[in-house]
Amino acid sequence: MLYCYRPYWGQRGCFRAVVVASYGPTCRCFDFRCVNQKKDLHQMAAPTIFSNPLEKWIFHKTKESVFLVDFVPKKDADGKIEEILNRLETVPEDKRQKLTFEDRCCTGFVVDDKSQELKILCSAHCLDHLFTSENPISAQEIGDLYDINIICDHYECSFRKDKTPDKIRYYSRANIVQIDCDKDLILLNVSKKNVLAYGKNGRACRHSHPALVPSKRHLEPMEKVLMVSWPPFRPRTVASGKVSHCDREYADTSKTNLVGYTMTLVEVNIQSEPGGSGAPLLDADANFTGVLHGGADGCSWFISLPDICQALTSWGILTQ
Numbered sequence: 001m002l003y004c005y006r007p008y009w010g011q012r013g014c015f016r017a018v019v020v021a022s023y024g025p026t027c028r029c030f031d032f033r034c035v036n037q038k039k040d041l042h043q044m045a046a047p048t049i050f051s052n053p054l055e056k057w058i059f060h061k062t063k064e065s066v067f068l069v070d071f072v073p074k075k076d077a078d079g080k081i082e083e084i085l086n087r088l089e090t091v092p093e094d095k096r097q098k099l100t101f102e103d104r105c106c107t108g109f110v111v112d113d114k115s116q117e118l119k120i121l122c123s124a125h126c127l128d129h130l131f132t133s134e135n136p137i138s139a140q141e142i143g144d145l146y147d148i149n150i151i152c153d154h155y156e157c158s159f160r161k162d163k164t165p166d167k168i169r170y171y172s173r174a175n176i177v178q179i180d181c182d183k184d185l186i187l188l189n190v191s192k193k194n195v196l197a198y199g200k201n202g203r204a205c206r207h208s209h210p211a212l213v214p215s216k217r218h219l220e221p222m223e224k225v226l227m228v229s230w231p232p233f234r235p236r237t238v239a240s241g242k243v244s245h246c247d248r249e250y251a252d253t254s255k256t257n258l259v260g261y262t263m264t265l266v267e268v269n270i271q272s273e274p275g276g277s278g279a280p281l282l283d284a285d286a287n288f289t290g291v292l293h294g295g296a297d298g299c300s301w302f303i304s305l306p307d308i309c310q311a312l313t314s315w316g317i318l319t320q
Contacts, residue, residue, distance in 0.1 A: 065209055065211065065212050067120055068156070069188070070150070071103065071148055072146060073102070073145065078100040081100045107276050107292070110210065111187075116192055117192065122291075123185065123277040124184045131259070132258065133182050133260030133262065143176050150171060152172070154197065155197060159198050162198070172190060173194060175188065180311045183261070183303060183307045183308075184263060184293055185307075187312075187317070215285065221242075221243050222244075224240060224284070225268060225270075227240075227280070228279060228282065231276045241269045244268065244299070245267040249264065250263065264306070266303075266304050271295065271300065289305050290302030
């Protein structure tokens with residue numbers, strides 16, 4: 001018979017452990033003040049499972065809201081992209097050619113689902129070779145240079161369950177409607193009927209993609225948070241950690257700032273991956289409190305909630 005010990009302090013100052021067995025829960029009391037207590041806690045059976053119920057609840061509540069976003073250069077856009085790269089000179093010359101034809105991936109999540117369209121927020125810095133704060137690029141210009149493809153969690157799950165050889169992953173097409181080059185944010189929209197379900201008939205996904213809402217909590221150091229990201233071909237990449245600092249300046253995190261970013265950053269001891277940028281940082285209520293900007297050495301930095309809310313308000317997603 002397997003037992004799971006769940007320790008807590010009893011009302012009389014004694015240490016208790018609920019022993020969960022196959023026939024139901026019972027209670028045993030271990031009083032550390034009693035010299036006759038013969039049971040040594042070090043002799044307890046090891047727990048049989050790990051349990052993180054809150055983290056698991058947050059993940060399951062938010063996974064349907066997270067999308068893979070892929071910016072694909074249009075066939076005739078390589079010359080225009082190269083022209084911008086040469087003009088800005090923020091990328092070393094030997095790396096510019098690759099950026100003219102390379103896909104740029106990031107993570108996005110739904111911030112508005114009220115109408116017949118979904119609004120998806122993601123990071124802009126996967127395209128920051130095309131702009132600086134002094135030389136911003138417009139949403140229309142990006143739309144002229146890139147096709148924006150997305151995949152929802154439901155499609156990806158069905159795709160992976162299908163064991164047909166040589167199957168093809170089909171993407172839904174989104175449009176860019178807003179960009180904030182200073183704060184590293186992009187807003188996309190996609191018609192709900194154009195979010196594809198897996199299959200050959202091009203049906204719309206019948207599942208919901210609920211909007212995440214801004215956190216109402218006051219973020220503090222040592223507060224536990226969770227991130228759900230989607231690096232390329234690695235959906236549902238989940239990590240939890242603790243906030244180490246709530247308002248880093250960009251200069252605190254990088255010796256260079258060629259783009260001229262001005263956002264405040266939240267520092268969290270969570271490891272992040274390339275392509276995860278744009279992922280939501282989630283509080284205990286499963287509401288977003290940051291957007292992943294980048295990371296290094298097991299630490300990640302997230303665009304702060306005030307910067308996000310300011311952008312979403314100016315774009316008409318949030319009301320003051």
